[in-house]
Amino acid sequence: MISSVTGEVFDAVDPDIAVAVRGLTRSFGGPNVLEDLSFSIAQGEFVALLGRSGSGKSTLLRTLAGLDPAPPETLVVPEARAVVFQEPRLLPWKRVWRNVALGLRGEDTKARALAALDEVELTHRTNAWPLTLSGGEAQRAALARALVREPKLLLLDEPFASLDALTRLRMQNLVGALWQAHRPAVLLVTHDVDEALLLADRVMVLKDGVISIDMRIHLERPRRHADAEFNRLRVELLASLGVH
Numbered sequence: 001m002i003s004s005v006t007g008e009v010f011d012a013v014d015p016d017i018a019v020a021v022r023g024l025t026r027s028f029g030g031p032n033v034l035e036d037l038s039f040s041i042a043q044g045e046f047v048a049l050l051g052r053s054g055s056g057k058s059t060l061l062r063t064l065a066g067l068d069p070a071p072p073e074t075l076v077v078p079e080a081r082a083v084v085f086q087e088p089r090l091l092p093w094k095r096v097w098r099n100v101a102l103g104l105r106g107e108d109t110k111a112r113a114l115a116a117l118d119e120v121e122l123t124h125r126t127n128a129w130p131l132t133l134s135g136g137e138a139q140r141a142a143l144a145r146a147l148v149r150e151p152k153l154l155l156l157d158e159p160f161a162s163l164d165a166l167t168r169l170r171m172q173n174l175v176g177a178l179w180q181a182h183r184p185a186v187l188l189v190t191h192d193v194d195e196a197l198l199l200a201d202r203v204m205v206l207k208d209g210v211i212s213i214d215m216r217i218h219l220e221r222p223r224r225h226a227d228a229e230f231n232r233l234r235v236e237l238l239a240s241l242g243v244h
Contacts (some may be wrong), residue, residue: 018043018153018185019064020076026059026068026209033059035209043152044183048196051206052241057189060206061157064187078152078185082145084159088138090130097126100145116144119181120174136167140174147178154179156188160195172198176221193237197230198223205240213240 019041026034033056051057062068065083090099101113120140160168196203205213
Protein backbone atom coordinates (compact mmCIF):
# COMPACT_ATOMS: atom_id res chain seq x y z
CA MET A 1 0.00 0.00 0.00
CA ILE A 2 1.19 3.49 -0.82
CA SER A 3 0.19 6.15 1.67
CA SER A 4 1.26 9.51 2.95
CA VAL A 5 3.37 9.59 6.11
CA THR A 6 0.24 10.65 7.98
CA GLY A 7 -1.83 7.79 6.61
CA GLU A 8 -3.86 9.77 4.07
CA VAL A 9 -3.83 8.60 0.46
CA PHE A 10 -2.87 10.85 -2.45
CA ASP A 11 -5.40 11.27 -5.24
CA ALA A 12 -4.61 9.41 -8.48
CA VAL A 13 -1.24 7.95 -7.48
CA ASP A 14 0.24 5.86 -10.29
CA PRO A 15 0.63 2.26 -8.99
CA ASP A 16 4.07 2.13 -10.64
CA ILE A 17 5.26 4.99 -8.42
CA ALA A 18 6.85 4.20 -5.04
CA VAL A 19 7.47 7.81 -3.93
CA ALA A 20 5.65 10.98 -4.97
CA VAL A 21 6.76 14.39 -3.72
CA ARG A 22 4.73 17.46 -4.66
CA GLY A 23 5.64 21.00 -3.65
CA LEU A 24 7.60 19.97 -0.55
CA THR A 25 9.11 22.88 1.38
CA ARG A 26 10.97 22.42 4.65
CA SER A 27 12.32 25.04 7.03
CA PHE A 28 13.40 25.03 10.65
CA GLY A 29 13.09 28.60 11.80
CA GLY A 30 15.36 30.08 9.11
CA PRO A 31 15.73 29.99 5.31
CA ASN A 32 14.02 27.11 3.54
CA VAL A 33 16.12 23.93 3.54
CA LEU A 34 13.97 22.43 0.76
CA GLU A 35 12.17 24.69 -1.69
CA ASP A 36 9.00 23.48 -3.44
CA LEU A 37 10.43 20.07 -4.42
CA SER A 38 8.46 17.84 -6.79
CA PHE A 39 9.67 14.47 -8.11
CA SER A 40 8.78 10.79 -8.07
CA ILE A 41 10.62 7.48 -7.73
CA ALA A 42 9.30 4.45 -9.60
CA GLN A 43 8.79 1.04 -8.02
CA GLY A 44 12.16 -0.73 -8.07
CA GLU A 45 14.10 2.35 -9.22
CA PHE A 46 17.54 3.11 -7.74
CA VAL A 47 18.04 6.86 -7.30
CA ALA A 48 21.19 8.53 -5.97
CA LEU A 49 20.99 11.99 -4.41
CA LEU A 50 24.11 14.15 -4.57
CA GLY A 51 24.75 17.55 -3.06
CA ARG A 52 27.16 19.56 -0.98
CA SER A 53 26.92 19.54 2.80
CA GLY A 54 23.94 21.62 3.88
CA SER A 55 22.09 21.24 0.57
CA GLY A 56 19.14 19.47 2.21
CA LYS A 57 19.92 15.82 1.36
CA SER A 58 19.55 14.44 4.88
CA THR A 59 16.48 16.61 5.51
CA LEU A 60 14.79 15.07 2.47
CA LEU A 61 15.75 11.55 3.53
CA ARG A 62 14.47 12.08 7.07
CA THR A 63 11.21 13.42 5.65
CA LEU A 64 10.77 10.38 3.39
CA ALA A 65 11.56 8.13 6.36
CA GLY A 66 8.83 9.79 8.42
CA LEU A 67 11.29 11.08 11.02
CA ASP A 68 10.36 14.71 10.21
CA PRO A 69 6.60 14.85 9.52
CA ALA A 70 5.50 16.60 6.32
CA PRO A 71 2.09 17.93 5.23
CA PRO A 72 0.05 15.01 3.82
CA GLU A 73 -0.63 16.81 0.55
CA THR A 74 3.09 16.95 -0.28
CA LEU A 75 4.32 13.39 0.17
CA VAL A 76 3.46 9.77 -0.60
CA VAL A 77 5.71 6.88 0.46
CA PRO A 78 5.21 3.14 0.95
CA GLU A 79 4.26 2.03 4.43
CA ALA A 80 7.01 -0.60 4.21
CA ARG A 81 10.25 1.37 4.29
CA ALA A 82 13.60 1.06 6.04
CA VAL A 83 16.63 3.28 6.62
CA VAL A 84 20.35 2.52 6.83
CA PHE A 85 22.28 5.42 8.39
CA GLN A 86 25.97 6.35 8.37
CA GLU A 87 26.34 4.70 11.77
CA PRO A 88 25.08 1.11 12.11
CA ARG A 89 23.13 2.01 15.28
CA LEU A 90 23.28 -1.53 16.64
CA LEU A 91 22.30 -2.14 20.27
CA PRO A 92 25.52 -3.29 22.00
CA TRP A 93 23.67 -5.45 24.56
CA LYS A 94 21.96 -7.57 21.88
CA ARG A 95 23.71 -10.16 19.74
CA VAL A 96 23.86 -9.53 16.01
CA TRP A 97 20.88 -11.69 15.04
CA ARG A 98 18.74 -10.08 17.74
CA ASN A 99 19.65 -6.63 16.38
CA VAL A 100 18.51 -7.76 12.93
CA ALA A 101 15.27 -9.19 14.33
CA LEU A 102 14.55 -6.08 16.43
CA GLY A 103 10.88 -5.14 16.13
CA LEU A 104 9.89 -8.16 14.02
CA ARG A 105 6.79 -10.11 15.02
CA GLY A 106 5.86 -13.72 14.52
CA GLU A 107 7.24 -17.14 15.41
CA ASP A 108 9.88 -17.15 12.64
CA THR A 109 11.73 -13.94 13.56
CA LYS A 110 15.06 -15.70 14.19
CA ALA A 111 14.83 -17.66 10.94
CA ARG A 112 14.12 -14.44 9.02
CA ALA A 113 17.03 -12.67 10.73
CA LEU A 114 19.40 -15.55 9.93
CA ALA A 115 18.29 -15.57 6.29
CA ALA A 116 18.97 -11.82 6.04
CA LEU A 117 22.41 -12.26 7.62
CA ASP A 118 23.17 -14.99 5.11
CA GLU A 119 22.29 -12.60 2.27
CA VAL A 120 24.79 -10.02 3.51
CA GLU A 121 27.43 -12.73 4.06
CA LEU A 122 27.46 -12.39 7.85
CA THR A 123 26.35 -15.83 8.98
CA HIS A 124 29.65 -16.38 10.80
CA ARG A 125 28.89 -13.41 13.10
CA THR A 126 25.30 -14.33 13.96
CA ASN A 127 25.92 -14.61 17.72
CA ALA A 128 28.63 -11.97 17.99
CA TRP A 129 28.31 -8.85 20.12
CA PRO A 130 28.12 -5.65 18.00
CA LEU A 131 31.24 -4.12 19.57
CA THR A 132 33.33 -7.01 18.23
CA LEU A 133 32.33 -6.33 14.60
CA SER A 134 34.49 -4.48 12.09
CA GLY A 135 33.05 -1.36 10.47
CA GLY A 136 32.05 -3.26 7.33
CA GLU A 137 30.49 -6.10 9.34
CA ALA A 138 28.47 -3.64 11.42
CA GLN A 139 27.12 -1.96 8.27
CA ARG A 140 26.23 -5.34 6.79
CA ALA A 141 24.28 -6.11 9.96
CA ALA A 142 22.48 -2.77 9.63
CA LEU A 143 21.69 -3.59 5.99
CA ALA A 144 20.33 -7.02 7.02
CA ARG A 145 18.14 -5.32 9.63
CA ALA A 146 16.66 -3.15 6.88
CA LEU A 147 16.22 -5.94 4.32
CA VAL A 148 14.54 -8.35 6.74
CA ARG A 149 11.57 -5.97 6.79
CA GLU A 150 11.11 -6.45 3.02
CA PRO A 151 10.85 -2.70 2.37
CA LYS A 152 9.26 -1.25 -0.74
CA LEU A 153 11.48 1.81 -0.14
CA LEU A 154 15.07 1.51 1.10
CA LEU A 155 16.67 4.78 2.25
CA LEU A 156 20.48 4.83 2.47
CA ASP A 157 22.01 7.83 4.25
CA GLU A 158 25.71 7.75 3.25
CA PRO A 159 26.02 4.23 4.69
CA PHE A 160 29.60 3.71 3.47
CA ALA A 161 31.05 7.10 4.44
CA SER A 162 33.08 5.82 7.41
CA LEU A 163 34.46 2.69 5.71
CA ASP A 164 37.89 2.24 4.21
CA ALA A 165 38.17 2.25 0.41
CA LEU A 166 38.26 -1.52 -0.14
CA THR A 167 35.41 -2.23 2.29
CA ARG A 168 33.41 0.53 0.66
CA LEU A 169 33.80 -1.09 -2.78
CA ARG A 170 32.68 -4.45 -1.38
CA MET A 171 29.63 -2.82 0.25
CA GLN A 172 28.73 -1.03 -2.98
CA ASN A 173 28.83 -4.35 -4.84
CA LEU A 174 26.74 -6.00 -2.13
CA VAL A 175 24.09 -3.28 -2.16
CA GLY A 176 23.89 -3.47 -5.95
CA ALA A 177 23.43 -7.24 -5.85
CA LEU A 178 20.81 -7.08 -3.09
CA TRP A 179 18.88 -4.37 -4.94
CA GLN A 180 18.80 -6.51 -8.09
CA ALA A 181 17.59 -9.51 -6.05
CA HIS A 182 14.82 -7.70 -4.10
CA ARG A 183 14.04 -4.65 -6.27
CA PRO A 184 12.89 -2.12 -3.68
CA ALA A 185 12.86 1.51 -4.66
CA VAL A 186 16.12 2.98 -3.31
CA LEU A 187 17.18 6.51 -2.47
CA LEU A 188 20.92 6.67 -1.76
CA VAL A 189 22.21 9.91 -0.24
CA THR A 190 25.92 10.25 -1.02
CA HIS A 191 28.74 12.72 -1.61
CA ASP A 192 30.49 10.24 -3.91
CA VAL A 193 29.85 10.83 -7.63
CA ASP A 194 31.49 7.54 -8.62
CA GLU A 195 29.28 5.66 -6.14
CA ALA A 196 26.18 7.26 -7.62
CA LEU A 197 27.19 6.33 -11.17
CA LEU A 198 28.12 2.77 -10.21
CA LEU A 199 24.80 2.03 -8.53
CA ALA A 200 21.97 4.27 -9.67
CA ASP A 201 19.44 4.27 -12.51
CA ARG A 202 19.11 7.99 -11.98
CA VAL A 203 21.09 10.72 -10.24
CA MET A 204 19.60 13.89 -8.77
CA VAL A 205 21.68 16.83 -7.57
CA LEU A 206 20.26 18.94 -4.75
CA LYS A 207 21.52 22.52 -4.62
CA ASP A 208 20.23 25.22 -2.28
CA GLY A 209 17.13 23.18 -1.54
CA VAL A 210 16.12 22.55 -5.17
CA ILE A 211 16.90 19.79 -7.65
CA SER A 212 19.35 21.29 -10.13
CA ILE A 213 19.98 18.08 -12.12
CA ASP A 214 17.81 15.00 -12.65
CA MET A 215 19.83 12.64 -14.86
CA ARG A 216 18.96 9.17 -16.17
CA ILE A 217 21.93 6.78 -16.24
CA HIS A 218 21.81 4.41 -19.19
CA LEU A 219 25.17 2.69 -18.65
CA GLU A 220 25.14 -1.09 -18.88
CA ARG A 221 25.83 -3.06 -15.72
CA PRO A 222 28.33 -3.95 -14.36
CA ARG A 223 29.77 -0.46 -14.75
CA ARG A 224 33.41 0.45 -15.21
CA HIS A 225 35.29 3.58 -14.21
CA ALA A 226 37.34 3.28 -17.40
CA ASP A 227 34.26 3.60 -19.63
CA ALA A 228 34.30 6.86 -21.63
CA GLU A 229 30.61 7.62 -20.99
CA PHE A 230 31.07 6.95 -17.26
CA ASN A 231 33.83 9.55 -17.18
CA ARG A 232 31.83 12.05 -19.21
CA LEU A 233 28.92 11.80 -16.77
CA ARG A 234 31.34 11.98 -13.84
CA VAL A 235 32.81 15.24 -15.12
CA GLU A 236 29.33 16.70 -15.68
CA LEU A 237 28.14 15.79 -12.18
CA LEU A 238 31.32 17.04 -10.52
CA ALA A 239 30.94 20.35 -12.38
CA SER A 240 27.38 20.65 -11.08
CA LEU A 241 28.85 20.34 -7.57
CA GLY A 242 31.44 23.02 -8.26
CA VAL A 243 34.38 20.64 -8.83
CA HIS A 244 36.29 21.15 -12.09
